[in-house]
Amino acid sequence: MTAAAPYVPLITVEDLEVVFQAGALSVKAVRGVSFTIGKSEILALVGESGSGKSSTGLAMLGLHPPAKVEVSGAIHIRCKDGSDLDVVSASERRLRRLRGNDVAMIFQEPMSSLNPVHRIGDQIAEVLRLHRSMPRSKAWTRALELLTELGVASPEKCLASYPHQLSGGMRQRVMIAMALGGEPALLIADEPTTALDVTIQAQIVDLLKALQQQNHMAMLFVSHDLGLVSQVASRVLVMYAGEIVEAGPLPDVFRRPRMPYTRALMRSRAGLGAARRKIEPIPGNVPNLVHLPKGCAFHPRCPYSLPGLCDVVPPMLEVAAEGWSVRCHRWREVEAAEA
Amino acid sequence: MLFIVIAVAGASVLAPFDPTHSSVFFLSPPDPTYWLGTDELGRDTFSRLLFGGRSSLVVGVGASVIALLIGLPIGLAAGYMGGRADLVGRQVIDLFVALPGLVLALIIAAVMGPTLLNLTLVLGLVNWPRVARLARGQALAIRESVFVEAAHAAGAGTGWIIYAHIWPNVQRIVAAQFALTVAYSIFTSASLSFLGLGVPPPTPDWGAMVRTGFDYLAINPAMSLAPSAAVALTVFGFYLVGRNIE
Amino acid sequence: MTAGPLLQVRHLRKYYDITKGLFSRVVGHVHAIEDVSFDIAAREVLGLAGESGSGKTTIGRAVLRLVEATSGEVLFDGTNVLDLAPRALRDFRRSAQIIFQDPYASIDPTMTVGDVVAEPLRVQSLAKGSALTDRVERLLADVSLPADFMRRRPADLSGGQRQRVVIARALAVEPRFIVADEPVSSLDVSIQAQIIRLLEDLEEQRGFSMLFISHDLAIMEYLSDRIAVVYLGRLMEIGPSSEVIARPRHPYTEALISAVPDTTNGRKRIILKGDIPSPVAPPSGCVFRTRCPYALSACSQEVPTLREVSPGHAKACLRDDVP
Numbered sequence: 001m002t003a004a005a006p007y008v009p010l011i012t013v014e015d016l017e018v019v020f021q022a023g024a025l026s027v028k029a030v031r032g033v034s035f036t037i038g039k040s041e042i043l044a045l046v047g048e049s050g051s052g053k054s055s056t057g058l059a060m061l062g063l064h065p066p067a068k069v070e071v072s073g074a075i076h077i078r079c080k081d082g083s084d085l086d087v088v089s090a091s092e093r094r095l096r097r098l099r100g101n102d103v104a105m106i107f108q109e110p111m112s113s114l115n116p117v118h119r120i121g122d123q124i125a126e127v128l129r130l131h132r133s134m135p136r137s138k139a140w141t142r143a144l145e146l147l148t149e150l151g152v153a154s155p156e157k158c159l160a161s162y163p164h165q166l167s168g169g170m171r172q173r174v175m176i177a178m179a180l181g182g183e184p185a186l187l188i189a190d191e192p193t194t195a196l197d198v199t200i201q202a203q204i205v206d207l208l209k210a211l212q213q214q215n216h217m218a219m220l221f222v223s224h225d226l227g228l229v230s231q232v233a234s235r236v237l238v239m240y241a242g243e244i245v246e247a248g249p250l251p252d253v254f255r256r257p258r259m260p261y262t263r264a265l266m267r268s269r270a271g272l273g274a275a276r277r278k279i280e281p282i283p284g285n286v287p288n289l290v291h292l293p294k295g296c297a298f299h300p301r302c303p304y305s306l307p308g309l310c311d312v313v314p315p316m317l318e319v320a321a322e323g324w325s326v327r328c329h330r331w332r333e334v335e336a337a338e339a
Numbered sequence: 340m341l342f343i344v345i346a347v348a349g350a351s352v353l354a355p356f357d358p359t360h361s362s363v364f365f366l367s368p369p370d371p372t373y374w375l376g377t378d379e380l381g382r383d384t385f386s387r388l389l390f391g392g393r394s395s396l397v398v399g400v401g402a403s404v405i406a407l408l409i410g411l412p413i414g415l416a417a418g419y420m421g422g423r424a425d426l427v428g429r430q431v432i433d434l435f436v437a438l439p440g441l442v443l444a445l446i447i448a449a450v451m452g453p454t455l456l457n458l459t460l461v462l463g464l465v466n467w468p469r470v471a472r473l474a475r476g477q478a479l480a481i482r483e484s485v486f487v488e489a490a491h492a493a494g495a496g497t498g499w500i501i502y503a504h505i506w507p508n509v510q511r512i513v514a515a516q517f518a519l520t521v522a523y524s525i526f527t528s529a530s531l532s533f534l535g536l537g538v539p540p541p542t543p544d545w546g547a548m549v550r551t552g553f554d555y556l557a558i559n560p561a562m563s564l565a566p567s568a569a570v571a572l573t574v575f576g577f578y579l580v581g582r583n584i585e
Numbered sequence: 586m587t588a589g590p591l592l593q594v595r596h597l598r599k600y601y602d603i604t605k606g607l608f609s610r611v612v613g614h615v616h617a618i619e620d621v622s623f624d625i626a627a628r629e630v631l632g633l634a635g636e637s638g639s640g641k642t643t644i645g646r647a648v649l650r651l652v653e654a655t656s657g658e659v660l661f662d663g664t665n666v667l668d669l670a671p672r673a674l675r676d677f678r679r680s681a682q683i684i685f686q687d688p689y690a691s692i693d694p695t696m697t698v699g700d701v702v703a704e705p706l707r708v709q710s711l712a713k714g715s716a717l718t719d720r721v722e723r724l725l726a727d728v729s730l731p732a733d734f735m736r737r738r739p740a741d742l743s744g745g746q747r748q749r750v751v752i753a754r755a756l757a758v759e760p761r762f763i764v765a766d767e768p769v770s771s772l773d774v775s776i777q778a779q780i781i782r783l784l785e786d787l788e789e790q791r792g793f794s795m796l797f798i799s800h801d802l803a804i805m806e807y808l809s810d811r812i813a814v815v816y817l818g819r820l821m822e823i824g825p826s827s828e829v830i831a832r833p834r835h836p837y838t839e840a841l842i843s844a845v846p847d848t849t850n851g852r853k854r855i856i857l858k859g860d861i862p863s864p865v866a867p868p869s870g871c872v873f874r875t876r877c878p879y880a881l882s883a884c885s886q887e888v889p890t891l892r893e894v895s896p897g898h899a900k901a902c903l904r905d906d907v908p
Contacts, residue, residue, distance in 0.1 A: 048773045153859065167860045168637075197636035198800060199857045202844035206856055224774050227846030268778035270807040272830060272845055279785075279807065281778035285743060485690040489754070492651055493705035494678035503704070507695035 009036040009078075010185060010218050011060070016073040016088075018055045018064060027289045029055040031242035032073075037186065042212060042219040044233035044250065046226060050286045052242040057190045057222045061105055062087045062095040077102060080185055101131045104179035108191035110171035113178070114163040121159030124178050131182035146177040150207060169200035173207070180211065186218045193228065205232055226265065230254055235323075238262050241287050241297035244317065248324030256338050258320050258331040260302045263338070296329070304330045387543035388565055394544050395573065398459050399525035403517050405463025410470030411513065417471070418478025419505055420497065428475065435468045444531055458531065462524045473516050477509040511584060518581030522574045529570045545570050589663075590624035591794050592648070592762060597621045597657035599640070599647055599818075603865065615864050617643045618654070619818040619872075622891070625762070630788060630795040632809030632826065634802055634841065638861050640818035641798045645764040648796065649681055650674065661762070679709055682755040686767035688747035692739045698725075698750055699735030705757045724753040728783060745776035752783065756791070764796045769804065777804070784808060802845050806830050811897075814838045817864055817872040820891060824898030834900040836877045839908040871903065879907040 018030035030052040037043050047053040058064055059071050075087040079102045085094065099105075107113060115123060124146065125139035134142065140159070147155035150173045163171060172192060179187060189208065193201040209232060212219050223229050229236060230251050238246040238259065246259035257263040267280045284301040287293055293300050299310040309329050317325045320335070328334070417428025444461045451457050481487060481504065490500050532546025545566040552563030599618040602611045618640045625631045635641040646652040648659050650666055659666040666677055682705070685691035692701050702721045706712045712720050722732045728749040739747055748768065755763055768784065769777040781804055788795060788808075799805050805812060806826045813823040814837060822835035833839045843855045857876045862868055868875050874884040881904070889901045 048775060169860055197861065198802075198844045199636060199840060200860070201846075202854070202856055205846075206854075225846060226774075229846075231846050265775065268775055270781070270803040272803040272806060272842070272847055279778050279782055281782050282775040285745070286773070286775070484693075485685055485687060486693040488651060489683070489685065489691050489751075490704065490708070492649060492678060492683045493708045493754075493758070494675040495704075495708045499708055503696070504693055508693070510695075 044229040047239035051239040100182040104184040391543040401459035402462030402524040403520040406466035410467035414471035414474025418475035515584040522577035592625040593660040632805035635815035
């Protein structure tokens, strides 16, 4: 793994656990996740529903309501002003300074972060004034600049519009503008293009890549779309049932996966054009987080599962190669089979 | 809630005294024999309470049933079929909504005599538009559901769709509305009786009891308070049932 | 059964009126489908690809007459579906079914799984009593659901299981033609694969024709024999799947394919500018010209018709030299 610049960790997540309380039940959505994000790095977090990827993303900004959700572990962030902060133990007030400023987030459904009764210009300006303490006129100018940078045709018209008058792609751009307004060091994108058409998706992805290069921003790209992620990120974390099961460089991890789940995921997708092979669906279902299987969470669906081992002993993350770790007892056999 | 219903229904069995039977013990306070005391004619308040509840319930439930029988089919048909059926349905509903309930009841009572049956009918007629509106709104919403479209795709006709899809999906909300209508009807009939236009004496009736008890409030408060409390409890009880169903 | 294609769609059009004001004056039209024609042979799967506003969903509905077309013909076995009287229409519905996208909305929450699957059989009076129960059991087995699911309520089922129920329902009347409207888009990635395989196997076993509507080109190529690409209500290209994907002949198809994220990263990237135009006021001439990287001035004047560029492969574009 060649690196032009030395790897400077911006965020260090240690043993993150997120537990949801629902009456008498408690569900561990995230079970001991640890990773780092470097300055200017694009890291992908992939998994299906129930994998815990969205909960991890939300935890990074302390967005889980403390009344219903228990977050433990540590998330160390190096802020722009030089201070270090642990999101998990920080106060709500300190977190508000963080959000939008050092770390920003964009979501799948732009309408959820846009107020339908305010004009776009007002909403972007609000963000700018909050984080950059700009006077109103300056904020509008800057908003115009941002929209132009984001490739919005007729940005003045956009600023004067209301959210429902814009298309999905436009709204997503507006959300990105609002996220970038505070010039964050890290942008968390939670399924930002899932609700968009494919051609618009391509536009937005290109845009995000360009922005990241330009602003030297780090990005945590959370998605279930493996293909999309491999176009954007340089490193990937694959999550299953609340844990990281494989972590490593892209596109290597997708080309020669060492974890059976990753391998199964790749084989269950239809390849376009050249790769015309039978789709092999993963048998069974994603496990119920309340009743997790004993041993390895994936073993009931795993073709490599070894009785006596995989159904008894939960595997730990092992280093398989430089910058590549796997949570599997049998990764060596998988590696041999892939070769 | 259930308690009240059972108590009232079983009134004739439970009541210690014949409610119309006068005695010499006028206006006595509650004591071991007459649990809530007696009224101005020496009748046992408690027994009258129990029997009074009967008429209230009959009116309340009866009116709601009538409202349901008229309102539900009209509302469902108008909502589901749309177009002209809906137009006509809506006009009819709006017409009846415009009729002021209490006033109408008063008029009917004055003109046709204040019997239990008339009261029930009037209240039913007053309340059916509300049921119809609700049913129509629900039918309208469910009509757009994908599963209704799926039924179309299978070749289903209007009758089947209303029977198999619309009705099961509106049941709950209609049941809730039923309970609320009962509460409203009981309250209205008690008010009417209070005004002197309900069921004539000597049949015990909560509203009337409150009325007569008014004059003797200082001496024997139980006469008024007991039926008032009964009305309040019953109405509230049905209201809670309605809310719970929702 | 007549020889020739099972389904022939000719010059299908669907406009929605836009009304304004107290008296519902018609002020414009939404051009949902504009002059669409295609054939589907017996046992063939035609994929209908497009993005939002393409009209692909409306086409699927119009072909089954769940939506009334404004004009055109839909010939099923030679008979025009759009002309059928109510009774004949009901019979037609025994031969043509639909699988919906949203497995949560397309099942009545107050019914049991058994009732859901039995509904078409009941409505069409095809079976009763124990014979009905038997058929439902067999259908559930065909979609790999255990027989005791019959008594369950949809609320207890997962997305993938519900979609299987929807498929079982569609198969109940043994149709010869099925419209599958984005059948896996609402499902999790690994469940998508299961349902795709199920559809593939069922299609092979039962031999029905399918109009497979989706925005996912990879799945479409996998399941379809031919692919038709729609943009703003018009057909842009139609041809054998592998050909259309490997060598697209229309600029929009080319852009669509290049936009599909793929792990192999081999294709030329084309990023279209701008947004999809509104179907209320579609661009003059070729509707794609506002975003087409190869547009000429002639493209705004003439509406290109579908013309064959190789056997069985047609495109609607004035230019021959692109992409």
